[in-house]
Amino acid sequence: MKFVKIEGGVKLSQCIAPMSATLSDEPAFDDPKWLFEIKWDGYRAVAELNGKDTRLYSRNGLSYNKAYPKIYNELVKMKVDAVLDGEVVVFRDGMPSFQAIQNYKSTQNLPIQFIVFDCLQHNGKDLTKFKLIERKEILKSILQQSDVIKYCDHVEEDGVALFEQATKMNLEGIIAKRMDSKYYPDKRSKEWLKIKNVKVDDFKIIGWTDSKASRQYFGALLLAREVDGQLVYSGEVGTGFTNDLLKSLYAKIQPLEVNECPLDTPVKKEKGFHWAKPKYSCQVQYVEMTDDGHVRHPAFLGLRKDK
Known part of the structure; x- marks a missing residue:
């Protein structure tokens, strides 16, 4: 298998x-x-399980073999020929923490798990045309669980009760899936739905504003989201940063500065705005989206290193 070196790691030339x-x-x-x-x-x-040739990688093909060795080493031990789909999760005080996984080099003492919810292949057989409930039954029967590798259980029919429980536990929300849904790689399907407790979404960073007297580097990040294949301005986020984070983010985005607005439909450049190539994605929490499509009361959660 060929690899391509990119910033932050190694990207596989072929992946699912x-x-x-x-x-x-x-x-x-x-x-x-x-x-x-x-x-x-x-x-x-x-995760593509095949003994010493096992591979663990992100949604866009970034190798996780060295990034999460606790998970990778457990997967290598599994005597199973399969392709699994799941989520790498780091827990802080018993709760999933996005910031902890984003800064995993400094949080490796925290529990980490690969929570598996789907099986795409088994013993060379393509399972993507099977019903979801059938794929999950196969997955549960073959998955060798441990403290690090976990099967993602589910409830049938009772979505309201599960969402209420997720809300009480302050979890991000639930995923609803049609039990007869097939698996379509690299597709966004309405047969799988994200139902969120808090509004947390991914945005492209398209620039920044001048720093204020109370802080260095920049005042806020300018955001955009993809709507029908086009980047649309989504306002700015100016909270959720430490001084070290401000410094590191500025070092990433400042070299990307451009004169032209990177949006498909340009917006007016306000005083203090700096445009940047939309290379980086970030996760932002907010109360709601305003009528003009801007995030209301946003807080920066972290860069999406897997996007």
Whole structure:
């Protein structure tokens, strides 16, 4: 297998891009045709199990073999020929922590798990055309669980009750999936739905504003989101940064400065705005989206290193 060196690691030249869920505008629901899982706040990962040739990588093919050795070493031990889809999750005080996994080099003392929720291949057989409930039954029967490798359980029909429990536990939300859904790699499907407790989404960083007297480097990051294949301005986020984070982010985005607005439909450049090539994605928590499409009361959570 060939590799391509990129910033932050090694990218595989051939990999499987996982299927994605669609963000739901509707609340949690009950339906006998659907099953429901906890939405884990971590990094999506695909594992190709084949002894010493086992590979663990991100949704865009970034190798995780060395990034998460505790998980990789457990996967290598598994005497199973399979392709698994799941989430790498780091726990702080018993709860999934996105910031902990983002800074895993300094949080390796915290528990880490690969929580597996789907099986795409087994013993060379393609399972993507199987029903989800059938794939999960196969997965549960072959997965060798440990403190690090876990099967993602689910409830059938009772989505409202699971969402209420997730809310009480202050989890990010739940994933609703049609029990008969097939698996479509590299596709976003409405047969899988993200139902979030808190509004947390990914945005492209398209620039920054001038720093203020109270802080160095920059005042806020300028954000955009993808709507129907186009980048649309989504406002700015100016909270959630430490001084060290401000410094490291500025070092990444300042060399990307451009004169032209990187949006498909340009917006007016306000005083103090600096445009940048939209290379980096970040995760932002917010209360709601305003009528003009801007995030309201946002807080920066971290860079999406897997995107």
